[in-house]
Amino acid sequence: xxxxxxxxxxxxxxxxxxxxxxxxxxxxxxxDAAREVFGELGYDAATVRDIIRRTGLASGxxxxxxxxxxEVFDALADDGARRFRPLLREQSEKATDFESFLRGAILAYFxxxxxxxxxxxxxxxxxxxxxxxxxxxxMAAVFDEVREAxxxxxxxxxxxxxxxxxxxxxxxxxxxxxxxxxxxxxPVDTEGAADFAAxxxxxxxxxxxxx
Amino acid sequence: xxxxxxxxxxxxxxxxxxxxxxxxxxxxxxxDAAREVFGELGYDAATVRDIIRRTGLASGxxxxxxxxxxEVFDALADDGARRFRPLLREQSEKATDFESFLRGAILAYFxxxxxxxxxxxxxxxxxxxxxxxxxxxxMAAVFDEVREAxxxxxxxxxxxxxxxxxxxxxxxxxxxxxxxxxxxxxPVDTEGAADFAAxxxxxxxxxxxxx
DNA sequence: TGTGATCGTGACGGGGCGTCATCAAGCTCC
DNA sequence: GGAGCTTGATGACGCCCCGTCACGATCACA
Numbered sequence: 443x444x445x446x447x448x449x450x451x452x453x454x455x456x457x458x459x460x461x462x463x464x465x466x467x468x469x470x471x472x473x474d475a476a477r478e479v480f481g482e483l484g485y486d487a488a489t490v491r492d493i494i495r496r497t498g499l500a501s502g503x504x505x506x507x508x509x510x511x512x513e514v515f516d517a518l519a520d521d522g523a524r525r526f527r528p529l530l531r532e533q534s535e536k537a538t539d540f541e542s543f544l545r546g547a548i549l550a551y552f553x554x555x556x557x558x559x560x561x562x563x564x565x566x567x568x569x570x571x572x573x574x575x576x577x578x579x580x581m582a583a584v585f586d587e588v589r590e591a592x593x594x595x596x597x598x599x600x601x602x603x604x605x606x607x608x609x610x611x612x613x614x615x616x617x618x619x620x621x622x623x624x625x626x627x628x629p630v631d632t633e634g635a636a637d638f639a640a641x642x643x644x645x646x647x648x649x650x651x652x653x
Numbered sequence: 654x655x656x657x658x659x660x661x662x663x664x665x666x667x668x669x670x671x672x673x674x675x676x677x678x679x680x681x682x683x684x685d686a687a688r689e690v691f692g693e694l695g696y697d698a699a700t701v702r703d704i705i706r707r708t709g710l711a712s713g714x715x716x717x718x719x720x721x722x723x724e725v726f727d728a729l730a731d732d733g734a735r736r737f738r739p740l741l742r743e744q745s746e747k748a749t750d751f752e753s754f755l756r757g758a759i760l761a762y763f764x765x766x767x768x769x770x771x772x773x774x775x776x777x778x779x780x781x782x783x784x785x786x787x788x789x790x791x792m793a794a795v796f797d798e799v800r801e802a803x804x805x806x807x808x809x810x811x812x813x814x815x816x817x818x819x820x821x822x823x824x825x826x827x828x829x830x831x832x833x834x835x836x837x838x839x840p841v842d843t844e845g846a847a848d849f850a851a852x853x854x855x856x857x858x859x860x861x862x863x864x
Numbered sequence: 865t866g867t868g869a870t871c872g873t874g875a876c877g878g879g880g881c882g883t884c885a886t887c888a889a890g891c892t893c894c
Numbered sequence: 895g896g897a898g899c900t901t902g903a904t905g906a907c908g909c910c911c912c913g914t915c916a917c918g919a920t921c922a923c924a
Binding site: 679710712713 | 871
């Protein structure tokens, strides 16, 4: 039995120190609370105090991590983009041509937002607006990735030069808008929506003016 | 000279009573002040108090006209849509086919937003977001008008049945997004942007899946 | 001119905002 | 294991914005 005395205290603890751990725990707690609060009250109605109350932390603690409600929202958006990026890359690698890439990417996005909304747009007041995510680093990365995928594939298809910024913006706008509308319909039909969006964009690209 | 005595006091004053006049004047003053404040501070940073101070009215007076900052913003958006609607209708009447309607409508929209921004997005902080206008009555009317124009023209062109809601949303999204991007470029090229957006949409419509 | 209706007014209580002095707890070095 | 240093959690505080409401001035109408 004497050995057991050693057991609860392994000498090498690889975990970071307690300070570091509570820091990430607090950061995560704030993000989780914010997701809930935004989901329940809507973004506009939510206050920093609501988020703070939900975490049980002191008000000052919140400001050690984020400067404002907007910054928390950006962090959530950034987190979403970070989780979506691998899915996008997967489509980009697996695709054989432009059409399959576009279809795959849009479907992946629609499935992603459908899943996301289940988990946190839980009980949003009707007509409530969630602001479009700002340009966080991860959002910009997604934009660039889409842009580069377009560039590569259009070059390979010896397509005429087009205004890539306009094109990327327009495609993302279509995906966002159709995605939103899709979520309002019952049942949620990600495949039908993706089919629509992909065909619209594909047809459009073929008809673009060259620079 | 005796006649002059009658001059300053014409018996029949067709203008509405003073009460009514100050009412519309106040309403307008609030809208004007809001436009300025939103332009200078950005929508998020602006407070109801900022708007009130700019008008010189008492705080209570503001609430006789609008319930909140959001409501003022909606009123401004509604006003914009109301002013844009005749331009849209003009295109719809003058157009001979789908393509000319779409081109005309998009160009009209781009010229409209280019003019608007000159007049009140004067000095917006970089990266600042103006929220997308909510569904005000006039906004909904614009949406419906576009939708009906699509319906009519697609039927006339014996085009296959398509998902009109998705299509309308997607087109408006493209116009909005390209319009935004267009405003960030110097010089602002409404024709080039309209050409791009119109071609993209036209090509896309031709390729849509039928219901 | 008198009377009632209609707002403009600004003070007020409620509450969210961001800060900061304080102090407990973790970390480091001996 | 303990002394001294560092970090960051705490919550009270002052500031300002919020929306309301009792009051009074002004207008409409007879």
